[in-house]
Amino acid sequence: MNARAGVALAMLGVLGTLVSAPAWHAGWVLDDTPAIVDSICVTGALRLDAIFLGNFWCELGMFRTIESWRPWTVLAWWPVWQLSSGAPWAFQMLNTVLHVACTLATFGVARDIGAARTAAWLGAAWFAVLPIHMDAVAGKVGAADLWSTLFVLGSVRYFLRARWSAAWLALGAFLAKETGVLVFPLLGVVEVLRLGVAVPFMAPDAAMRRRRTILVMIAVLMAGAMALRTSVIGAVTSAHIPFGVNPLVAEPWTARMAASLVFLCKYHVLAIVGHPLSADYSYAAVPVGAGISAVYLVCGALVLLGWVGLLVWAILRRDRTLVLLVLWFLGAFGLVSNVPFLLPAMFAERLFYGPSVPLAIVVGIVVAALLDRSTRLASFFRFVFVAIVCVHVVAAMLHAWAFTSERRITAVTAANAPDSARARAWYARVLLREGEIRSAEPHVVAALAIMPDWGVPWALAGALHDLEGRPERALEHFRAAMQRDPQDAEVTDLFIQFLVRYGHVEQAREVYASHAHARGVPHESVTMP
Numbered sequence: 001m002n003a004r005a006g007v008a009l010a011m012l013g014v015l016g017t018l019v020s021a022p023a024w025h026a027g028w029v030l031d032d033t034p035a036i037v038d039s040i041c042v043t044g045a046l047r048l049d050a051i052f053l054g055n056f057w058c059e060l061g062m063f064r065t066i067e068s069w070r071p072w073t074v075l076a077w078w079p080v081w082q083l084s085s086g087a088p089w090a091f092q093m094l095n096t097v098l099h100v101a102c103t104l105a106t107f108g109v110a111r112d113i114g115a116a117r118t119a120a121w122l123g124a125a126w127f128a129v130l131p132i133h134m135d136a137v138a139g140k141v142g143a144a145d146l147w148s149t150l151f152v153l154g155s156v157r158y159f160l161r162a163r164w165s166a167a168w169l170a171l172g173a174f175l176a177k178e179t180g181v182l183v184f185p186l187l188g189v190v191e192v193l194r195l196g197v198a199v200p201f202m203a204p205d206a207a208m209r210r211r212r213t214i215l216v217m218i219a220v221l222m223a224g225a226m227a228l229r230t231s232v233i234g235a236v237t238s239a240h241i242p243f244g245v246n247p248l249v250a251e252p253w254t255a256r257m258a259a260s261l262v263f264l265c266k267y268h269v270l271a272i273v274g275h276p277l278s279a280d281y282s283y284a285a286v287p288v289g290a291g292i293s294a295v296y297l298v299c300g301a302l303v304l305l306g307w308v309g310l311l312v313w314a315i316l317r318r319d320r321t322l323v324l325l326v327l328w329f330l331g332a333f334g335l336v337s338n339v340p341f342l343l344p345a346m347f348a349e350r351l352f353y354g355p356s357v358p359l360a361i362v363v364g365i366v367v368a369a370l371l372d373r374s375t376r377l378a379s380f381f382r383f384v385f386v387a388i389v390c391v392h393v394v395a396a397m398l399h400a401w402a403f404t405s406e407r408r409i410t411a412v413t414a415a416n417a418p419d420s421a422r423a424r425a426w427y428a429r430v431l432l433r434e435g436e437i438r439s440a441e442p443h444v445v446a447a448l449a450i451m452p453d454w455g456v457p458w459a460l461a462g463a464l465h466d467l468e469g470r471p472e473r474a475l476e477h478f479r480a481a482m483q484r485d486p487q488d489a490e491v492t493d494l495f496i497q498f499l500v501r502y503g504h505v506e507q508a509r510e511v512y513a514s515h516a517h518a519r520g521v522p523h524e525s526v527t528m529p
Helices: 003-023 032-037 048-052 071-084 088-112 117-129 131-137 140-160 165-176 178-192 204-233 253-273 294-316 320-335 356-373 378-402 406-416 421-433 437-450 455-467 471-484 489-501 505-518
Strands: none
Touching: 003 088, 003 117, 003 131, 003 378, 032 088, 032 140, 048 071, 071 088, 071 140, 071 165, 088 117, 088 131, 088 140, 088 356, 117 356, 117 378, 131 140, 131 253, 131 378, 140 165, 140 178, 140 356, 165 178, 165 204, 178 204, 178 320, 253 294, 294 320, 320 356, 356 378, 378 406, 406 421, 421 437, 421 455, 437 455, 455 471, 455 489, 471 489, 489 505
16 A cells, blocks of 8 residues: 555545544433443343344343344444443444444445545545434444444455455344345345456456355355344344334335335435434324325435436446446345335434445546546536535534434434424423423423324323323323333333332332233233332
């Protein structure tokens, strides 16, 4: 590596570090607490059986229906917790290191598949500063997306060199997050396109045979991992999805197809514009079914046609690099589109972290072509690209800063996704915890109006009435909450706190037992903490 290349890579590292710097002093926010702080797999003694034979939250029994299985991510958190004594900054630094590594790997993969150095650098630079990435980088639970993406990129690089490590990295991508399963068809496309890097002391035919053997090995490893995951969570895909986080569960497949166009448009807008960003897009932040806007449908259709057109153009020009990138993006987006299967989160910014890799490289190729061919306009295009990068840096840093406290991120989420019942409930919960009754009330009312059949807003309304000194009204709302969501842990917790505070311990035990039975816990194992 020459000095110029070293400086270029160092600049990419600086960009990746800079955007996440405001989150380095962040505390535990949103899903960080149940996934890390409350997880005995992370905070307790090392138990590989609990990590690999339990779900992502390391909770069996009552929480078995939360269908995520990411053992590598949980395993990687364990030493960080032990070495840092549970300091949040250590987990945040891990995410920063992973993001920088993904940025550098994006540059490396772009070069390996045939992109020019300038194009690879521009694409990696844009990838480093995308504001939409901060949901994964600044949110500690986003480590699953970071690990999976890094393993996919590493597997591609080693596969191109016919290295056996590609198989183990491919397995790691799936163990880090389920979307890592993309790596198998992706490597298949790489082989079909006959892309590869010269392997020292190995003839091209021998390298090709080894790559095909590696593909078979990956297929076996993936099948074994998928079988284990299915046995742990009890389903191949998510079977217990709440309507509130993914309203597509109540829609036919045709509505899912239409919604995928909305998601495609929205992801591109958030990636390019970087605003407005939110930590939640559940019911009804992103309209589906009859609520879909024609503007979103047209926008999504045009974006899809653009990608298909680029694929046709690349095939006609026999540009194998672009063919791979387009198929990579379409495959990666397909996994998070809710078309092949429904996701526990209908739409989330962190889901776009992996698909943005091929998108960023394509952008780098396009910008490099504009700078190279339009000699008179080269300065203008250079200025526009630099300006966009600078704007993205500022937007990303601001969003990373929002993750520094639960109050900031829930306030931003409620402001940028005002139609989300969960966003309103999140913010109301934080405000009630801090005793700001008047500020919390409109958000509780909004959550109830948006989703009246969800138990959490009713429980928050009960907590609100209790703080206002109206225990009778509070009791009515808590009972209404339990009727709607007896399985919801937050509903039960708020109701139990209310009952214990007024000395009704026996009733609190009954509520806890009812909640446990609704979750499927055997009667003899139920004891209230």
